Amino acid sequence: MLHLSNLTMQYQGRDGGTVQVLNIPEFSLAAGEQVALIGESGQGKTTLLHLIAGILTPTSGKIELAGVILNNLSEAARDRFRAEKIGYIFQSFHLLPGFTAQENLELGIMFAGRGGGPARAKGLLQQVGLAERLHFYPRELSAGQQQRVGIARALANQPVLVLADEPTSALDAGNRETALQLMIDLCREQNAALLVVTHDRAVAARFPRVVELKDINQL
Amino acid sequence: MRTVRVIYKNLRQRALATALTSFSIALGVGLVIAITCLRQQAEDTFNNVAASYELVVGAKGSPLQLVLNTVYHLDVPTGNIPYGYYQQLKQDWRVHYAIPFALGDNYHGFRLVGTEPEYFTRLELRGGGKAQLAGGRLFSQDYEAVIGAAVTDLALNQQFLAKHGVQDTQASEEHEQHKFTVVGILKPTGTPLDRVIFISLGSVDEIHQPDPNQPIGGADLMDALANVPEQTAGAPVPLTPTHPEPRPESQNTQTKKSESHPARQEETPDHGHKQISEVTAVILKLKTPPFMFQMHREINKGPVAQAAFPALEARNLFARIVAPINMVLLTVSALVGIVAGISILVSIYNTLNERRREIAVMRALGARRRTIFSWLLWEAAAISAVGGIAGIGLGHLTLLGLQKMAYGISGITLAPWQLIRTDIPLTQLAFLNKVPGEILIVAVAVALGALMGLLPAVMAYRTNVSANLTT
Ligand SMILES: Nc1ncnc2c1ncn2[C@@H]1O[C@H](COP(=O)(O)OP(=O)(O)O)[C@@H](O)[C@H]1O
Ligand SMILES: [Mg+2]
Numbered sequence: 108m109l110h111l112s113n114l115t116m117q118y119q120g121r122d123g124g125t126v127q128v129l130n131i132p133e134f135s136l137a138a139g140e141q142v143a144l145i146g147e148s149g150q151g152k153t154t155l156l157h158l159i160a161g162i163l164t165p166t167s168g169k170i171e172l173a174g175v176i177l178n179n180l181s182e183a184a185r186d187r188f189r190a191e192k193i194g195y196i197f198q199s200f201h202l203l204p205g206f207t208a209q210e211n212l213e214l215g216i217m218f219a220g221r222g223g224g225p226a227r228a229k230g231l232l233q234q235v236g237l238a239e240r241l242h243f244y245p246r247e248l249s250a251g252q253q254q255r256v257g258i259a260r261a262l263a264n265q266p267v268l269v270l271a272d273e274p275t276s277a278l279d280a281g282n283r284e285t286a287l288q289l290m291i292d293l294c295r296e297q298n299a300a301l302l303v304v305t306h307d308r309a310v311a312a313r314f315p316r317v318v319e320l321k322d323i324n325q326l
Numbered sequence: 327m328r329t330v331r332v333i334y335k336n337l338r339q340r341a342l343a344t345a346l347t348s349f350s351i352a353l354g355v356g357l358v359i360a361i362t363c364l365r366q367q368a369e370d371t372f373n374n375v376a377a378s379y380e381l382v383v384g385a386k387g388s389p390l391q392l393v394l395n396t397v398y399h400l401d402v403p404t405g406n407i408p409y410g411y412y413q414q415l416k417q418d419w420r421v422h423y424a425i426p427f428a429l430g431d432n433y434h435g436f437r438l439v440g441t442e443p444e445y446f447t448r449l450e451l452r453g454g455g456k457a458q459l460a461g462g463r464l465f466s467q468d469y470e471a472v473i474g475a476a477v478t479d480l481a482l483n484q485q486f487l488a489k490h491g492v493q494d495t496q497a498s499e500e501h502e503q504h505k506f507t508v509v510g511i512l513k514p515t516g517t518p519l520d521r522v523i524f525i526s527l528g529s530v531d532e533i534h535q536p537d538p539n540q541p542i543g544g545a546d547l548m549d550a551l552a553n554v555p556e557q558t559a560g561a562p563v564p565l566t567p568t569h570p571e572p573r574p575e576s577q578n579t580q581t582k583k584s585e586s587h588p589a590r591q592e593e594t595p596d597h598g599h600k601q602i603s604e605v606t607a608v609i610l611k612l613k614t615p616p617f618m619f620q621m622h623r624e625i626n627k628g629p630v631a632q633a634a635f636p637a638l639e640a641r642n643l644f645a646r647i648v649a650p651i652n653m654v655l656l657t658v659s660a661l662v663g664i665v666a667g668i669s670i671l672v673s674i675y676n677t678l679n680e681r682r683r684e685i686a687v688m689r690a691l692g693a694r695r696r697t698i699f700s701w702l703l704w705e706a707a708a709i710s711a712v713g714g715i716a717g718i719g720l721g722h723l724t725l726l727g728l729q730k731m732a733y734g735i736s737g738i739t740l741a742p743w744q745l746i747r748t749d750i751p752l753t754q755l756a757f758l759n760k761v762p763g764e765i766l767i768v769a770v771a772v773a774l775g776a777l778m779g780l781l782p783a784v785m786a787y788r789t790n791v792s793a794n795l796t797t
Pocket of ligand 1: 154796
């Protein structure tokens with residue numbers, strides 16, 4: 108379902124030179140599969156997720172997702188593709204501060220161009236245990252609650268792939284466990300593949316397949 | 327979720343900045359609307375009032391001054407003309423009516439105007455009606471007064487002493503001799519007439535010849551002497567040296583009038599022991615419009631008086647004086663509008679830095695660049711629209727606030743809620759003239775606002791998603 112081949116990424120350095128961050132000859136993910144990708148800070152985990160989401164374009168190589176080669180798409184088409192096929196969970200939640208929990212989900216559904224926003228948003232928030240907090244603004248929610256909204260939002264647009272960037276590293280132990288379990292359960296229920304990147308081995312241990320970034324990234 | 331709601335939410339998130347920016351737009355729009363309404367209504371009233379008068383005749387000088395004084399009860403008279411000249415006009419076969427007008431003193435700044443009751447029975451005011459009494463009766467003898475609706479300092483049956491001059495100054499002393507009595511009050515007309523105290527011609531001291539049998543009173547004599555023209559006071563004077571219109575029924579009276587009239591004493595009404603020798607002006611209505619121009623020409627050719635078309639002078643006044651002032655005021659308010667527009671730019675631009683993260687998150691959720699771009703434009707337009715609509719209210723409320731003052735100063739009744747009449751001279755845009763001016767002003771403000779949103783929108787469009795998600 109997701110297939111990366113000969114993917115390289117170089118950043119433009121300040122001195123005018125380039126910094127090679129990624130060189131992945133081959134990486135695949137099956138539909139509905141849940142994978143933890145483990146790597147130290149600065150190894151290029153976020154960069155990889157941005158590439159898969161089409162937020163960044165690779166220096167070279169091919170990203171194929173759900174039968175579409177992302178490299179071939181225009182930026183607008185990539186935006187649309189991302190809106191329809193990908194869910195994204197951020198380390199620092201990144202909820203939109205001017206919108207309630209429910210509206211944060213509805214925006215995702217709106218961008219995907221799907222209908223039935225309010226009902227789906229309510230249902231998902233209920234599933235993450237926030238039925239009583241639908242109309243709360245992010246600042247009125249605890250960190251654990253905010254990330255649960257973040258998880259529900261990632262699934263609001265019915266994605267085929269959820270990308271999670273250190274989703275639990277801003278949470279305490281109790282919330283970490285809840286969030287992790289919700290993420291795993293919801294993705295399974297919604298038939299979305301899940302790619303979690305983390306530096307935390309305890310988090311990685313929860314997944315059936317764990318990949319070391321340094322094993323697939325040949326710098 | 328609908329786009330409108332997203333824009334509303336985005337604006338609400340920064341409610342204070344939004345409100346302040348909208349308010350500055352409201353000020354600009356309100357100013358433009360108030361100035362435009364004021365100018366338009368003043369011009370309408372001026373023109374309407376002028377339309378009630380076909381021709382006014384007075385002493386030679388500035389025709390604008392003559393019209394201002396006779397029609398709008400402003401400024402000082404150009405001088406006086408002989409009483410006989412008025413009588414001659416009145417008897418002219420082309421004249422439908424001739425109403426005398428004599429300006430004398432004031433009471434608390436309200437002018438005392440001496441005239442004949444015809445002023446009320448014949449002169450048609452704007453809207454076609456005549457001045458009507460709200461209470462009391464018209465004056466029937468000297469030292470009785472009928473007051474306009476805005477002369478609030480006096481009441482029915484009240485007695486008062488007038489002061490010299492048309493303005494109320496400390497220096498001018500009260501007339502000791504005669505007390506006036508208010509016998510009638512006029513209904514409001516919404517014209518400068520409302521500020522006038524009407525009295526009989528005979529009650530105006532300044533136009534009298536001192537009675538040789540009476541001991542000479544100092545101030546009155548000075549006034550009388552100052553106003554006596556070179557001709558013998560009271561002697562009828564010809565309109566023109568030669569009369570171009572053959573008047574079969576009165577060929578010989580015409581020639582007689584060129585000389586000193588022996589029948590003067592009979593023609594001149596005797597008011598008490600003084601005789602009326604002058605009037606300040608005469609309001610003329612001719613039997614048919616072509617006579618207007620003919621009379622105008624004849625009177626102005628003659629040595630005694632001038633004739634002026636009030637409608638023409640009103641138009642000139644607006645074109646020469648009011649229009650330039652109006653342009654200056656409109657330019658100032660347009661500048662206020664532009665500053666307000668720039669404040670939209672600054673306000674959105676300032677929030678852009680803190681919004682980059684939000685924009686990046688939206689993009690990560692699948693929002694397209696052009697969606698973000700259009701949202702920012704809509705935000706700018708919405709701020710202007712809210713400000714613009716508030717500005718309509720603000721502009722008209724300003725008029726409501728000015729209403730009392732404007733009436734007190736000029737007798738003009740402002741209609742604070744009357745919409746601006748659109749008057750675009752271009753034929754291609756004539757269809758817009760059906761739309762009230764307020765709508766057009768707000769439309770311009772919204773367009774300007776959206777234009778100001780363009781720069782921040784472009785910057786939002788260019789937001790680096792990846793970099794702003796990680797910071
Ligand atoms: N916009 C950028 N410009 C230049 N270098 C970058 C940029 N973003 C990330 N990098 C570099 O790429 C490397 C990988 O970064 P990142 O993908 O954020 O790693 P991780 O998420 O694993 O911590 C780091 O060394 C970082 O400094
Ligand atoms: Mg990272």
